[in-house]
Amino acid sequence: xxxxxxxxxxxxxxxxxxxxxxxxxxxxxxxxxxxxxxxxxxxxxxxxxxxxxxxxxxxxxxxxxxxxxxxxxxxxxxxxxxxxxxxxxxxxxxxxxxxxxxxxxxxxxxxxxxxxxxxxxxxxxxxxxxxxxxxxxxxxxxxxxxxxxxxxxxxxxxxxxxxxxxxxxxxxxxxxxxxxxxxxxxxxxxxxxxxxxxxxxxxxxxxxxxxxxxxxxxxxxxxxxxxxxxxxxxxxxxxxxxxxxxxxxxxxxxxxxxxxxxxxxxxxxxxxxxxxxxxxxxxxxxxxxxxxxxxxxxxxxxxxxxxxxxxxxxxxxxxxxxxxxxxxxxxxxxxxxxxxxxxxxxxxxxxxxxxxxxxxxxxxxxx
Ligand code: NAD
Ligand code: ZN
Numbered sequence: 001x002x003x004x005x006x007x008x009x010x011x012x013x014x015x016x017x018x019x020x021x022x023x024x025x026x027x028x029x030x031x032x033x034x035x036x037x038x039x040x041x042x043x044x045x046x047x048x049x050x051x052x053x054x055x056x057x058x059x060x061x062x063x064x065x066x067x068x069x070x071x072x073x074x075x076x077x078x079x080x081x082x083x084x085x086x087x088x089x090x091x092x093x094x095x096x097x098x099x100x101x102x103x104x105x106x107x108x109x110x111x112x113x114x115x116x117x118x119x120x121x122x123x124x125x126x127x128x129x130x131x132x133x134x135x136x137x138x139x140x141x142x143x144x145x146x147x148x149x150x151x152x153x154x155x156x157x158x159x160x161x162x163x164x165x166x167x168x169x170x171x172x173x174x175x176x177x178x179x180x181x182x183x184x185x186x187x188x189x190x191x192x193x194x195x196x197x198x199x200x201x202x203x204x205x206x207x208x209x210x211x212x213x214x215x216x217x218x219x220x221x222x223x224x225x226x227x228x229x230x231x232x233x234x235x236x237x238x239x240x241x242x243x244x245x246x247x248x249x250x251x252x253x254x255x256x257x258x259x260x261x262x263x264x265x266x267x268x269x270x271x272x273x274x275x276x277x278x279x280x281x282x283x284x285x286x287x288x289x290x291x292x293x294x295x296x297x298x299x300x301x302x303x304x305x306x307x308x309x310x311x312x313x314x315x316x317x318x319x320x321x322x323x324x325x326x327x328x329x330x331x332x333x334x335x336x337x338x339x340x341x342x343x344x345x346x347x348x349x350x351x352x353x354x355x356x357x358x359x360x361x362x363x364x365x366x367x
Pocket of ligand 2: 248
């Protein structure tokens with residue numbers, strides 16, 4: 001039996017179902033909530049090769065014969081050109097506003113298909129069937145959709161909540177191990193933000209989460225509960241939702257310094273190093289115990305994630321350059337920065353007034 005987590009958004013509330021073998025029940029679960037609708041499935045070539053037949057079988061049991069749009073895998077697919085391709089494909093299939101756009105893939109497909117669903121006919125029904133660990137614990141929940149612009153990542157998009165999220169934990173068995181680990185960093189993040197017992201549980205059980213036993217579904221469900229809580233409190237990120245950026249300020253700077261989406265550092269790896277740095281930085285500022293920073297570093301190391309800058313292959317720009325990636329413009333870099341810091345495991349908070357000079361000296365000593 002799958003676990004159900006509800007995202008409490010009033011009349012837009014929706015369920016996240018988490019469990020093994022859910023693809024075969026996709027038609028049933030969709031028709032129960034959105035009866036009599038037609039659908040388009042947006043996917044990428046990797047996911048289609050491994051799992052599209054299983055999804056189609058699951059949909060056909062409920063007489064859903066979807067139009068399928070298969071895109072190339074990778075971050076570059078989150079582009080205006082591919083958005084146009086998806087929009088055109090959905091319109092060519094003559095889908096109406098009440099019909100469904102199904103995102104079947106990782107975060108790239110979820111963000112792109114969700115954006116298309118949000119703008120075609122001023123907002124179509126949207127269903128997420130996330131297939132990467134990152135997408136199951138993070139990007140498929142919460143309604144942020146969008147694409148990249150030449151001027152930066154995720155700069156163009158809309159908030160558009162799905163009607164249903166189906167996370168089939170078995171699908172993750174074909175995910176490359178590096179991608180699984182990267183998603184795991186985001187999973188552990190929820191423990192570090194405000195669920196210390198969950199982090200302790202992961203320290204004991206992470207190998208079973210990787211192996212795919214019932215612990216995998218348990219961990220994903222707990223992550224979805226954590227994300228659903230934050231999203232229900234702060235759907236449009238005017239406050240608390242920023243806590244989800246734990247590890248992302250340092251992480252994004254490292255991603256930018258290694259040219260985003262390359263082979264040197266994938267997003268979750270940047271977040272892993274970023275979380276370790278956020279804890280170490282918090283202990284340097286005497287906000288948290290160094291023992292907590294050491295615990296985070298040890299856990300990331302145990303699962304095989306990078307946890308310090310030295311783990312990134314090749315040369316990194318110097319501390320000043322890294323600070324400029326964080327600060328983006330000089331005025332900010334001379335003043336104060338917003339960071340997610342922590343008072344210990346599971347006690348993250350938003351700090352709006354971190355002096356750039358402190359960040360710089362910390363970057364120098366961590367380099
Ligand atoms: P991704 O979609 O590129 O997937 C990673 C790789 O794994 C791809 O090559 C994909 O083809 C492959 N893959 C996916 N599922 C597979 C499976 N079951 N078997 C085999 N291969 C599989 O990347 P991602 O890490 O899932 O997502 C990253 C994206 O998510 C970024 O663009 C990021 O901006 C976005 N994101 C969005 C949010 C949000 O709230 N909307 C949150 C976090 C991240
Ligand atoms: Zn992230």
